[in-house]
Amino acid sequence: MAASADRFNPRTGNIPASATLEISARVRKLRAGGRQVLALTAGEPDFDTPEPIKEAAIAALRSGITKYSPVAGYPELREAICRKLHRENGLEYDPSQIVVSNGAKHSLSNVISVLVRDGDEVLIPSPYWLSYPAMVRIAGGVCRFIETDSRTRFKLTAEALQSAVSPRSRVLILNSPANPTGAVYTRTELEALAEVILERGLTVISDEVYEKIVFEGSVHYSIASLGGEIKKRTVVVNGFSKTFAMTGWRLGYLAAEKDIAQAVANLQSQSTSGPNSFAQYGAMAALKLPAAIVSSMVKAYSRRRQILIRALGNAARVGLLPPEGSFYGWVDVSATGLPATDFCIRLLEEKDTAVIPGEPFGGPQHVRLSFACDDRTLREGCTRLMALCQELTG
Ligand SMILES: Cc1ncc(COP(=O)(O)O)c(C=O)c1O
Incomplete structure (x- = not known):
């Protein structure tokens, strides 16, 4: 095969694959092997699109848009x-x-x-x-x-x-x-x-x-x-x-x-x-949706944020500033001595829990934990993350 340097446009042809793909691939493999992996990785709401939005799009389709x-x-x-x-x-x-x-x-x-x-x-x-x-x-x-x-x-x-x-x-x-x-x-x-x-x-x-x-x-x-x-x-x-x-x-x-x-x-x-x-x-x-529909989703994120803060906010082995917005916890795991990617792989392999390493976000000492997931997953995921930190820091 021709050397890729010649084959591709250097601006677009050698963009590295997303670093999160490795974690996703490992999650899939573990799940395929029957393991119950908790994923705190989502970059998207875990809610379904509200019905009035779907109905409007369906009506548009039916009317020939x-x-x-x-x-x-x-x-x-x-x-x-x-x-x-x-x-x-x-x-x-x-x-x-x-x-x-x-x-x-x-x-x-x-x-x-x-x-x-x-x-x-x-x-x-x-x-x-x-x-x-x-x-x-x-x-x-x-x-x-x-x-x-x-x-x-x-x-x-x-x-x-x-x-x-x-x-x-x-x-x-x-x-x-x-x-x-x-x-x-x-x-x-x-x-x-x-x-x-x-x-x-x-x-x-x-x-x-x-x-x-x-x-x-x-x-x-x-x-x-x-x-x-x-x-x-x-x-x-x-x-x-x-x-x-x-x-x-x-x-x-x-x-x-x-x-x-x-x-x-x-x-x-x-x-x-x-x-x-x-x-x-x-x-x-x-854009016409009653505000209550969006605020009910925000209320759920807010409740989960509290779960996250209660679990990790005062923990000695990790650093977490209470999120002011979005649905992510940015967790400092440097006390474990592991680079974030290694930490994430260990968390996945040893505790069946997936979070995203901070390296591709420019933060090699942090992991990103999404709380766009159900309360039980979040609670248990935090417990497992703390357990690994405890083991690593002795
Ligand atoms: C900071 C930020 N900007 C933009 C986007 C892209 O959103 P969209 O789904 O509208 O492309 C994301 C999605 O993860 C995001 O986190």
């Missing part, structure tokens, strides 16, 4: 998104500034592709959601990771941003509420960041897909809502997957200055075209 949709999404959906951004985020956009894509992931990769030029630096606070670096590299950009730690609750500070910016820096990716750390930026923290972003002429991509999943007094603010200038410098990315338990529907969107939205729509027109037609009718129903 089966053709290509407009490239940027149906105007009615884009209008509904504008109303949502106004009502919930205090943001004013025109439908021409909205582009609907096949998931927030697609919106992110689209906008990174249109904004990042060869050699441009993209600032990424670390730990980060694992797909950002690959998206930046595919676009020809260079990732500049800015380390954060538990002292700032894994949040980027204005000082750290200021000292990381170079003349080649062009874009900052901000994710609040954050995967994997559960951090939620306060309004004051965002204001401080916005000042540096404006002063240094950066564009910020604000990934807000977990906006509804916040706990105990944490409030989600979109950095774009802090003023007219920062709004012009922000691309807001959001989606339907996490809030409405619609991961399989593949619908997300961005809101941006008109020229950026147009460039993204043009890219989409030549790559994937408009998003799924009838799924967009489900999305329109989602």
Whole structure:
């Protein structure tokens, strides 16, 4: 076979397979062998999509909404998104500034592709959601990771941003509420960041897909809502997957200055075209859903978060900051002396429990534990994780 270096485009042909695949493959193998493996790995709600959303999509299908949709999404959906951004985020956009894509992931990769030029630096606070670096590299950009730690609750500070910016820096990716750390930026923290972003002429991509999943007094603010200038410098990315338990529907969107939205729509027109037609009718129903349906899901995450905090929050052998948002616990396992991947393999092989290693998120001393699972699985998974830590630390 030809050497892969010659065979593939170096930007896209040698992207490493997701590091989480190894864990998933091992889980499958163990289960096939009859072992009862507990999985605390899900990056998606464990709830089914609410019925009114399904009904709307079914009705759309039945009425013949089966053709290509407009490239940027149906105007009615884009209008509904504008109303949502106004009502919930205090943001004013025109439908021409909205582009609907096949998931927030697609919106992110689209906008990174249109904004990042060869050699441009993209600032990424670390730990980060694992797909950002690959998206930046595919676009020809260079990732500049800015380390954060538990002292700032894994949040980027204005000082750290200021000292990381170079003349080649062009874009900052901000994710609040954050995967994997559960951090939620306060309004004051965002204001401080916005000042540096404006002063240094950066564009910020604000990934807000977990906006509804916040706990105990944490409030989600979109950095774009802090003023007219920062709004012009922000691309807001959001989606339907996490809030409405619609991961399989593949619908997300961005809101941006008109020229950026147009460039993204043009890219989409030549790559994937408009998003799924009838799924967009489900999305329109989602935006009209009674708030109680979403808050009942958030209540369940909140209860599970308490289970997690009770199990690991004060434990001597692990470090856990109470998640402020999202549905992940970011657990420091460095006291065991094992790199996160080795820890995860031991936890799986010896305790039949799967969590995700932190390495691909830029956190080799941590594991990510998802509490988007039932209470019993979570409780038992935490017990097993603690048991392994105890054995390893003696
Ligand atoms: C931080 C973050 N952004 C974006 C996404 C992508 O969501 P979507 O399903 O809308 O593509 C995810 C999904 O895991 C995520 O965790």
